[in-house]
Amino acid sequence: MSDFTPTPMQNEAHPYQKLGGWLLFFVICNLFSMVNLFSRGSSGPWALLGFFTYVSGVEFVCLLAMLLLQLYKIAINITTAIMVIRRSPYFLRLEQLSWLGSILGQAVSLPILFSLQPQYPAGGNITLIIAFGAIPMTVVMIVVLMLYYAKSVRVRTYMGSDEYLRLAFFAKKIKGPEPAVPDAAEKTEIPVEEGDL
Numbered sequence: 015m016s017d018f019t020p021t022p023m024q025n026e027a028h029p030y031q032k033l034g035g036w037l038l039f040f041v042i043c044n045l046f047s048m049v050n051l052f053s054r055g056s057s058g059p060w061a062l063l064g065f066f067t068y069v070s071g072v073e074f075v076c077l078l079a080m081l082l083l084q085l086y087k088i089a090i091n092i093t094t095a096i097m098v099i100r101r102s103p104y105f106l107r108l109e110q111l112s113w114l115g116s117i118l119g120q121a122v123s124l125p126i127l128f129s130l131q132p133q134y135p136a137g138g139n140i141t142l143i144i145a146f147g148a149i150p151m152t153v154v155m156i157v158v159l160m161l162y163y164a165k166s167v168r169v170r171t172y173m174g175s176d177e178y179l180r181l182a183f184f185a186k187k188i189k190g191p192e193p194a195v196p197d198a199a200e201k202t203e204i205p206v207e208e209g210d211l
Contacts, residue, residue, distance in 0.1 A: 030171035030194045033099065036162065037169055044095035049090040075098050076122055083119035087112055103177040106163055110183050113156045164188045174198060 033041065090112040097105035163169055163178070164185055170176060174197050176190030 028171065028195045030168045033172060035168050036166070037098065037172060040159075041095045041098050042090040044098075045112060047091035076125065080119055080123050083115055083122065086116045087119065090115065101173055103173065103175070103181050104176045106182040106185065109159075113152070113159075116152055117149065117156075120152065165191055167191050167194050171195060 090108055094105050094109045094112065097108060163182075168177075170190045172194040174193075179185045179188050179190050
């Protein structure tokens with residue numbers, strides 16, 4: 015529990031009731047996904063367009079699926095950031111969908127890049143990087159982020175309840191930490207004594 019105890023006259027919010035810390039950092043990162051929509055660099059989804067000249071048939075469909083997954087992930091990241099700002103308890107569920115999309119996109123890209131190796135020599139190196147670096151790193155990041163959302167007092171206090179954990183796909187049975195200040199519903203409860211009935 016926190017040492018923060020404002021007097022009734024102060025009516026001041028606890029710092030954790032405002033967007034800040036790592037949660038603010040994640041929101042900013044998610045909002046910067048919008049930059050990727052307009053980026054033609056190696057990190058943007060449009061970088062995939064250069065590969066279309068090397069593919070045909072099934073590879074073309076897989077590459078198109080990769081492009082759509084990139085756009086899907088960007089849309090979900092932006093929506094998740096807005097949901098956190100608005101304190102929607104569904105934000106974690108949507109973020110978990112983004113994580114699944116990321117892993118799926120990387121898994122789909124492996125066979126495509128491997129098949130492109132004869133025409134596009136760098137494809138083989140990228141395949142190894144994704145298979146042995148990017149996918150395991152993504153899984154580690156998902157575990158770290160899930161632990162953060164499940165254990166962070168700041169997130170729990172900011173959201174006002176642990177409903178975001180109950181609504182998430184992979185955290186339904188996790189009980190959130192004690193908030194730094196009581197939830198609004200807890201503050202309004204008036205104890206009833208037997209003599210009052």
